[in-house]
Amino acid sequence: MSNLDKMTANEQLFTELTPEQAAVVEGGAFKLYIGSIEALKTGADPVGNDEPYLVLNGKRVWTGSMSTGDPAVNFKNNLSVEFDQIATVSLYEDDGNHWYNRNDFIGSFDVNPSQLNLGTVYSKELSGGGSKYKLTYAVQVSSGPF
Ligand SMILES: [Ca+2]
Numbered sequence: 235m236s237n238l239d240k241m242t243a244n245e246q247l248f249t250e251l252t253p254e255q256a257a258v259v260e261g262g263a264f265k266l267y268i269g270s271i272e273a274l275k276t277g278a279d280p281v282g283n284d285e286p287y288l289v290l291n292g293k294r295v296w297t298g299s300m301s302t303g304d305p306a307v308n309f310k311n312n313l314s315v316e317f318d319q320i321a322t323v324s325l326y327e328d329d330g331n332h333w334y335n336r337n338d339f340i341g342s343f344d345v346n347p348s349q350l351n352l353g354t355v356y357s358k359e360l361s362g363g364g365s366k367y368k369l370t371y372a373v374q375v376s377s378g379p380f
């Protein structure tokens with residue numbers, strides 16, 4: 235963690251996980267699963283790959299490195315958030331958030347329990363900052379402790 239002192243206060247609030255790790259934000263009657271993310275067009279990073287990252291209800295849960303046309307990343311049901319009324323999905327492109335090079339906001343959308351429909355996979359396109367991504371997601375009932 236020698237780079238810790240270089241991180242901004244904002245970044246220290248977040249935990250970054252690889253897609254292979256379960257990233258579950260707990261608490262709620264419903265569960266939103268992010269199925270996949272695909273880079274339809276990158277460009278939010280003028281130098282190389284985009285570093286897209288996903289925020290579910292305010293918690294950063296995944297960071298990737300993607301370029302236009304890369305195969306979609308399949309989260310295999312490991313990326314989810316429990317919620318009662320609204321789950322907010324936000325996508326950004328990471329630049330380290332320096333004063334001279336801010337992270338780009340690509341887009342966000344809200345999911346509510348009316349989208350509960352077992353077996354249905356929704357898709358959503360988000361574009362901003364010069365990039366365009368496609369997300370798939372599904373809403374299920376949370377399996378509670380009882
Ligand atoms: Ca950028």
Ligand SMILES: [Ca+2]
Pocket residue numbers: 278279283284285327328329
């Ligand atoms: Ca970047």
